[in-house]
Amino acid sequence: MRVGAAAPFDVSYAVSSTAAAAAVAAATSDARWRPHDLLRLQCLRSFDDELAWVRDAFARAPYAVVRRALTADGFVAIGVRGDGRARRYGTWAHESDIVSVVAPESLVQAQPGGGRGVLPSFVALAALRSDARAPLAGFVWGPTGSTGFELATNMPAVTEASDLDLLIRTPEPLARDVACVLFEQLQTVAARVGIRIDAQLETPAGGIALAEWAAGKARVLARHASGPYWIADPWASTAHGGAA
Structure with missing residues (x-):
C-alpha cells in the first residue's frame, strides 16, 4: 500500500441548502475553530432539509468536525459523520452550542478501547508516535478522519479498511527535501501495516496534500474556507483563499 495523493483529504459534505442560508452574509473564518477540530456540541440545530440519519448519528456521538467554509458571525461550519x-x-452550529474542542494533535497519545488497537489504522498511528527520531516527531501533528473521531468520542468508527488521515501543522515554510523525507516515512509505515496514509499540511494558505508538495509540483491545490485554489508557495505573505 502507499501514502495517498489522489483522494482529497478534506471530506466533501452534502451541505444543507436551508442551513446554507445562515452563511449568506459570511465574510470571515473564525480562527478559534480550526479545520478538522472536533467539537462536542450540546445540541444540533435542525433545518428543513436535514438528512434522515443525522439525528441518530448525533445522538450516538454528539460531535461534529469543523469544515472549511466561511461563516456568519457566531456560527461555525461543521460536518456530521454517519455510518460509512x-x-x-x-x-x-452556533458557537454557544460548543461544549469543548478536540484538536487532532491532542489525540496522538490517545488509545482506542476494547482491544481495537489491533486495527490497521491504530497500528500505524502507534508506529508513528513511537519513533521519536523520525521526521514526523519534529512537527505538531495528529490523526483526523475515522481514527481521530473514534479516539475523541470512544465510538467505533474505524474498520479494517480504514485509511489513516493525518494533519501536520506547518505554519513555517517546509522545504521540499524535508517534505520528501517526511513522505517517505509515512509511506514506509503504510507499506508495513498495509493501509493508506493520507497526510495534509496545514499552511497559511490552507490545507495542502503532503504528497503534492513533496512531488515538487509547480502549483499545489490549497483547500481554504473561501474555496480551493492553486498556489505556488503556500507560505508566501500574500497567500489567501480564492477561486479554484
Missing part, C-alpha cells in the same frame, strides 16, 4: 463514507452532512 457516503454519510456526511454539512451544516452550521
Whole structure:
C-alpha cells in the first residue's frame, strides 16, 4: 500500500441548502475553530432539509468536525459523520452550542478501547508516535478522519479498511527535501501495516496534500474556507483563499 495523493483529504459534505442560508452574509473564518477540530456540541440545530440519519448519528456521538467554509458571525461550519463514507452532512452550529474542542494533535497519545488497537489504522498511528527520531516527531501533528473521531468520542468508527488521515501543522515554510523525507516515512509505515496514509499540511494558505508538495509540483491545490485554489508557495505573505 502507499501514502495517498489522489483522494482529497478534506471530506466533501452534502451541505444543507436551508442551513446554507445562515452563511449568506459570511465574510470571515473564525480562527478559534480550526479545520478538522472536533467539537462536542450540546445540541444540533435542525433545518428543513436535514438528512434522515443525522439525528441518530448525533445522538450516538454528539460531535461534529469543523469544515472549511466561511461563516456568519457566531456560527461555525461543521460536518456530521454517519455510518460509512457516503454519510456526511454539512451544516452550521452556533458557537454557544460548543461544549469543548478536540484538536487532532491532542489525540496522538490517545488509545482506542476494547482491544481495537489491533486495527490497521491504530497500528500505524502507534508506529508513528513511537519513533521519536523520525521526521514526523519534529512537527505538531495528529490523526483526523475515522481514527481521530473514534479516539475523541470512544465510538467505533474505524474498520479494517480504514485509511489513516493525518494533519501536520506547518505554519513555517517546509522545504521540499524535508517534505520528501517526511513522505517517505509515512509511506514506509503504510507499506508495513498495509493501509493508506493520507497526510495534509496545514499552511497559511490552507490545507495542502503532503504528497503534492513533496512531488515538487509547480502549483499545489490549497483547500481554504473561501474555496480551493492553486498556489505556488503556500507560505508566501500574500497567500489567501480564492477561486479554484
